Amino acid sequence: MTETDPLDIFLVTLPGLEDALLAEARALDFRDAASVPGGVTLRGGWPEAWRANLMLRGASRVLVRVASFRAFHLAQLDKRARRVDWAALLRPDVPVRVEAACKGSRIYHDRAAAQRIARAIQDGAGAPVSAEAEVVVKARIQGDVCTISLDTSGEGLHKRGHKEAVGKAPMRETLAALFLRQCGYDGREPVVDPMCGSGTFVIEAAEIAAGLRPGRSRRFAFEHLATFDAGAFAAIKGPAPAPVGAAQPVAFGFDRDAGAIAMSRQNAARAGVEALTAFGEQAISDLTPPEGPPGLVIVNPPYGTRIGDSKGLVPLYGALGRTLRDRFAGWRVGLVTSEPSLAKATGLPFAPPGPPVPHGGVRIRLYATGAL
Structure with a gap:
């Protein structure tokens, strides 16, 4: 060949x-x-x-x-x-x-x-x-x-090469990228994750907005094959991307856990999108939209079979739904959960959910709305 x-x-x-x-x-x-x-x-x-x-x-x-x-x-x-x-x-x-x-x-x-x-x-x-x-x-x-x-990949492609810190039940980058795509995100609108964990959704969204290639920071198994041509690959890869300079944040992440926020900031800096992201420690009840046009709220809250008891999570989902309905008019919402009852507890006008996707021993679905 x-x-x-x-x-x-x-x-x-x-x-x-x-x-x-x-x-x-x-x-x-x-x-x-x-x-x-x-x-x-x-x-x-x-x-x-x-x-x-x-x-x-x-x-x-x-x-x-x-x-x-x-x-x-x-x-x-x-x-x-x-x-x-x-x-x-x-x-x-x-x-x-x-x-x-x-x-x-x-x-x-x-x-x-x-x-x-x-x-x-x-x-x-x-x-x-x-x-x-x-x-x-x-x-x-x-x-x-x-x-x-x-x-030809070697390590799974969710390992972008710049994310070191992860929290509980992390969302893989590949999965987050496809959920963002299913929500219609193309990098031209703001994104908010009110329970950002280690920042996967936020960092993926910022990379998409900056036009950064996901594999830019890592190596691949194909580089060790007899078929590999380093010069041809260098031409495909192009020059190293310039650091993102002073810019307005386009992706925002919040979490009640100060450790999660620290991890998110570190991961965003390693990914080169520190200037395009903003993170803050706060509760759902304090969530407000950033200045500017509406965009996408995307969130992967805890669900019972993974971190907490599902019945005990109903108030959390209810509070999330109330906050988004009251303050995020014009925004779309994407919510990932394994429990239809928890999605229903938000009171948000979700369309029929996407297909079930295996993740961390459970089957999760993406629930998405149009503009609120």
């Missing part, structure tokens, strides 16, 4: 968010993008895989399919895995980890399948196999069809 050979690229996301990720991929001009269960497929050369890692806010990771074939038993898997041109994909000096998952196939032993593919890699590319390797080869054997992909 060369840089420009067409590849099958798979953008992984949480179930329920496929259409939101598809909208983002299309907005960034990725070719032949289509949603499928668990993610989005697209076509392109290796630079498109690099660009996806660098620019997509909602993808959890980016996989590139390198082989697909039928295999009815381990000997056949071994033989066909050896036909893959591993030397064109992997470097002999970079360790590799192989993960296999078997479902509904005559090959049913995950570990044995991974071992066969690992041997083919060692013999074909000379690459050492290590359980600690950053470069991962993923094999999925389903219905006797083996699909082999390279994980």
Whole structure:
């Protein structure tokens, strides 16, 4: 494979968010993008895989399919895995980890399948196999069809590279970005999070407003592949973004926890959006809109199965709803919760909620309003 050979690229996301990720991929001009269960497929050369890692806010990771074939038993898997041109994909000096998952196939032993593919890699590319390797080869054997992909991301893409401090039950950046998109946020209006925790919604919103690429501060597994061209990637990445200078804040975060506010400020500074964000320690009852036009209130309050008892949270949700109805005329609201009864307790005019999304052992939904 060369840089420009067409590849099958798979953008992984949480179930329920496929259409939101598809909208983002299309907005960034990725070719032949289509949603499928668990993610989005697209076509392109290796630079498109690099660009996806660098620019997509909602993808959890980016996989590139390198082989697909039928295999009815381990000997056949071994033989066909050896036909893959591993030397064109992997470097002999970079360790590799192989993960296999078997479902509904005559090959049913995950570990044995991974071992066969690992041997083919060692013999074909000379690459050492290590359980600690950053470069991962993923094999999925389903219905006797083996699909082999390279994980080009490495660490999950929610790890932007600049957020160190997190609080209880943090919202992943990728999830926050897709919820912001589902609420219609495009970076041109103010955002308020009245329970901001470590500042994920606020920082994502500020980065979007500043036009900052989410992967600008981190490295990726694809940089260790034989297919990587540092010069071509540097051209895609462009020069390092200039620091955001004196500017009016566009994203505002509040929390009763002084420690959460301190974490948020530190995270915003590391992300380079300190000038575009403002954080304050205050209760819901003290919340007021910032000066200027209305925008979006987005909030991920505690919900019973995660931090507190859901029945005990009804007064909190009720107070949030009253504050927003009384003081935030013209603003839209996005609320994330696992409990329909808590969303109802706000008294806010939510449209039917979005699809359930797995998060922290529960299934959450986004509840959104039009302008209040």
